[in-house]
Amino acid sequence: MRHPVVMGNWKLNGSKEMVSGLIKGLDAALNGVEGVDVAIAPPVMFLDLAQQLLSKADSKIILGAQNVDLHNSGAFTGDISPEMLKEFGASHIIIGHSERREYHHESDAFVAEKFAFLKENGLTPVLCIGESEAQNEAGETVAVCARQLDAVINTQGVEALNGAIIAYEPIWAIGTGKAATADDAQRIHAAIRAHIAAKSEDVAKNVVIQYGGSVKPENAAAYFAQPDIDGALVGGAALDAESFAAIAKAAAEAKK
């Protein structure tokens, strides 16, 4: 059985005060919640603080980050390495988010290299894939997701997906309030899983595929009721402890 994973992508949001309040609130709200892995990806500036707070509270919340470089040290101004992320307790690292693909021109091949480097360093890649509105309207959703996945599969083998997390995030649904319907998301998740199953049934059966894009407490349960939706990657609603905890609880409840 796949274990659900609900992750909060805080993007470029936060301050020491906000991080402190959010982590304390979240840890309290998740007290006693079992059956779901909950992860947060604050901006790297706050990893130290987050790690200290989580450890002081003996929290089960998993720490993550939103990006990584392709090197562990050297002359790469402004970048952050897997070793550094590990030192601050971050294990689940988001790569290939559409905002990075768009604003930082990250290609499928570049994202795939990051995927390999994370694995090499013992970290868990959270690989974001998903189509634009135009691609969606042109009926290209599955082809786009397959192409983004194949950048990893064709260079590292399908087994590289073992232990990794895939986040299907239709770009048009991110931060827009225009979420995919649960049925549509299920259809795409099933197609993504089938694409992987064509290479390995076993890997396909075990890989966690999250949905992301305007997930809120109000629509979360409908997603998690779908057989191929194994959790969520949450943006806006992850900045509120009660909302994010409610989404995590919905996953725990649905996947019992």
Ligand code: 13P
């Ligand atoms: P929203 O939940 O704000 O739509 O963001 C989704 C996202 O981009 C998570 O990575």
